Amino acid sequence: MEPSLVKLIKTNVDVGSNLDLWTQVFLLVVLAIYTIFAFLxxxxxxxxxxxxxxPKxxxxxxxxxxxxxxAIVLLIATIxxxxL
Structure with missing residues (x-):
């Protein structure tokens, strides 16, 4: 029973790392789109x-x-x- 528990924990850790990567990619895409919006x-x-x-x-x-x-500064800071 214990080896399967260890396997489950390792699987969750791997998914968490992958989720972190997808979150960063999603954030970059959203900020890039927002920068394009600011340009428009x-x-x-x-x-x-x-x-x-x-007069204004x-x-x-x-x-x-x-x-x-x-928007540009935010995008560069996020990248x-x-x-890092």
């Missing part, structure tokens, strides 16, 4: 500002660029953390 938001804000003139044009551009910068 920045492009859309640029198009909007060319179409409609508003500069603020919207700054927010969109900051959003993109934060760095996973690589």
């Amino acid at each position: 938001v920045q492009k859309q804000v640029g198009i909007l500002n060319r179409s409609i003139k508003t 044009e500069r603020l919207m551009n700054t927010l969109a660029q900051t959003h993109l910068l934060v 760095g953390a996973i690589a």
Whole structure:
């Protein structure tokens, strides 16, 4: 009975390690998609500002660029953390 218990524990440990890897891959994919989304938001804000003139044009551009910068920094930090 004991050898099967040891085998069960080893199997669970292996699945846990594999789950960790899949979680990291999933997180990277989600952050990459989010970074693409942030890039598209920045492009859309640029198009909007060319179409409609508003006094808040500069603020919207700054927010969109900051959003993109934060998304890129998060993606790079996550890649760095996973690589370690």
